[in-house]
Amino acid sequence: MFTVLLIVHGLCAVALLGAVTHQAFAVWWPARKGAGLVSSFRAVQAAKFRNGIIALFVITFVLGAIIYPAYRLTVRTYFETARLWNANGSFELKEQFAVLGLGMLPFYWLVWRQPLDEAFAGARRATTAILFFVVWFGFLVGHVLNNIRGLFGQ
């Protein structure tokens, strides 16, 4: 069960990663023309991603919270025994960053509400950038830790 939930958690994270990356690129580096691959990637309607990103963030977070005890009992214990402090510390940062991202979601919802409020233009860029960082950091740390000891950690 743990392995299934871990895989679903990872798949949701991949979807979230794609959505928030599209939105971050669209808001920070908007495309003038949608001709090429990179331009098309940036030419999305960023506001349309809002609800999907919120839903995926919450689902990924909840799944992570469900499988966290298994990590605490088996994987983290192994890291401590093996003195893998960098791996341990990276997960500590990941869990704190994820919570901070969760707390920002209502504000994120507000700044991306349509019709877009120009007064929130700066906040929109900043909030999206922070979520972009939180999601990418969490994904990369989770992926690396999984390679060390995640899958079949039970």
Next chain:
Amino acid sequence: MNAERTFPVFAAAFAIVYVIAEQWNFALMTYHPRINAWGLWAEAPRSGPAMYWYGWIGTALIGAVLVSLASLPFTKSRRLPAWIGWAVPLAVIVAFVYLLRAFFFR
């Protein structure tokens, strides 16, 4: 009443209360994964490790809701600056990097 006006306050308060809860272990509840048991507030480990992370989230949630409710009267007459909704969480992210630095310098 327009609750969404308090969302910048909620984001800022959530981040501040969370880092305080994490640093001083003001956990609303404790989970003991080895025996699959919950306890109210921050409990010492019963058997195996104790998990306070869920409790810190609970503390941050309640704290942020209370601060947001307290800020409601101020948001009726004027719009709060939007930057507090992202700058404070960003500052707390940086603070966590500093607070957890010991993991990376052993």
